[in-house]
Amino acid sequence: MIVAGSRVALIASIVLNVFLLGALAGGAVWLELSKPIPGGSLQAAGEHLPEAQRNAFHQALRSVRRDGRQIILDGQQARREAADLLEQPTLDASALSAALERARTADITMRTKLEQRIVEFAAQSPLEDRRLLAEGLVRRDARQPPPAKKSP
Numbered sequence: 544m545i546v547a548g549s550r551v552a553l554i555a556s557i558v559l560n561v562f563l564l565g566a567l568a569g570g571a572v573w574l575e576l577s578k579p580i581p582g583g584s585l586q587a588a589g590e591h592l593p594e595a596q597r598n599a600f601h602q603a604l605r606s607v608r609r610d611g612r613q614i615i616l617d618g619q620q621a622r623r624e625a626a627d628l629l630e631q632p633t634l635d636a637s638a639l640s641a642a643l644e645r646a647r648t649a650d651i652t653m654r655t656k657l658e659q660r661i662v663e664f665a666a667q668s669p670l671e672d673r674r675l676l677a678e679g680l681v682r683r684d685a686r687q688p689p690p691a692k693k694s695p
Contacts, residue, residue, distance in 0.1 A: 618649025
């Protein structure tokens with residue numbers, strides 16, 4: 544009886560430990576994926592600004608996103624519609640093209656608004672902060688080698 548109880552306790556302990564290890568690994572992956580994209584993105588461009596300017600930069604971008612919330616929602620809805628159309632037995636190519644066009648228009652509109660806000664932010668920033676923004680915009684490109692040229 545004691546051996547059977549020990550066996551159950553051992554199995555329960557192993558299952559619990561496997562569950563906890565999975566939870567830790569999943570949490571680590573989630574934390575890694577939730578980090579901002581390093582360099583190359585609009586928001587990441589401000590990561591190396593001094594703290595006060597970085598906070599103001601991020602607040603400015605959040606403000607644009609908040610004001611453009613309906614545009615973002617419209618783009619998400621258009622992508623969902625495109626996904627739904629792709630899953631239909633018969634593809635309606637014109638409806639799919641229209642949904643993708645709406646999504647693209649929403650994306651371009653938001654990017655344009657974000658870029659304009661960065662221009663306004665930069666216009667009010669000293670040269671050193673503008674240099675940090677410039678470095679942030681091209682940082683990802685500097686880490687990636689250029690694509691190989693195809694030989695004729």
